Amino acid sequence: MPTLTPVKSCAATTCAYNQDGCAAGAITIAGSAHAATCGTFLALDARGGLPVANGAVGACQRLECVHNEDLMCTAADITVTDTAVCTTYEVAPV
Template sequence: MSTITAVKSCATTSCAYNDGGCTAFAVTIAGTDSATCATFITLDARGGLPVAHGQVGACQRLECMHNSNLMCGAEGIDISDTAACTSYEVR
């Protein structure tokens, strides 16, 4: 894998890293019941990069078809308003 997967969109407006898109340098996709953004945090502040260029740093969902060596190989991912990775697909 030679590229890092971009967070194309994030609808979780209550996340401190969502400021017109994902401003986290890198997010982790995890979750026990469903694939969710483990970087999600609700705070009374906005943080991260000055621009929305978030990317997937790690994927802990081994059964996802896009997971290769704990990295996301999808072209890009979308995060729903409930912090779910909507690009997640079971192998």
């Protein structure tokens, strides 16, 4: 069984799941062609998720990313910016 890729850091402080790091149980990397963003990002005043910042990538919808295998992230870890962009995203050569 594959393991989930951890969210190494998340700077999206306006996200309801960011509690000094990603506290979502699992995030989805979404976005559009050549732009990978956190599809789990939720701008609310409330905070939720796990009691500790221990988020992971549960699914990746960016098929063109070199780290995507069977809709799962295979990177060692990922980093999310303050605008919810996955900086580990890398387009596979054609």
